[in-house]
Amino acid sequence: MNLADIVQRGWEAVGAGDFDTLVADYAEEMVFIMPGQTDILEGRAAFRSALDCLGELLPPGFEITELRQIEGENEVISIVGWKSEKVSGSQFSVLFKFVDGKIHEERWFVDTEQWNAAF
Secondary structure, eight states, rough: OHHHHHHHHHHHHHHHHHHHHHHTTEEEEEEEOOTSOOOOSSSSHHHHHHTTHHHSSTTOOOOEEEEEEEEEEEEEEEEEEEOOOOOOOEEEEEEEEETTTTEEEEEOOOHHHHHHTTT
16 A cells, blocks of 8 residues: 555545544654644644544534645645635645654644634
């Protein structure tokens, strides 16, 4: 399985609400850097706990409208098209860095002003 397939499987698990399947592809010592780049979760357990509040972290009516994966050496970038109740359409990207076939870092790149205005 290539790295882009692992990332795609993760997005599908998020869509299904299957967070245990999602975190199985993450390294124990992973880091998650949230929109704004200042909030960081460290460790798979902390990441898994945060997923239980995912609905509160996304804008009302959030929906992914498009999803593409770009694979490089030990990394994948997801280009995510989305919309919500207050945003008719936009995109953000997510960088996934891999170590030994597991996601070691997930970093979101979001227009934070637009994101915050979507709430």
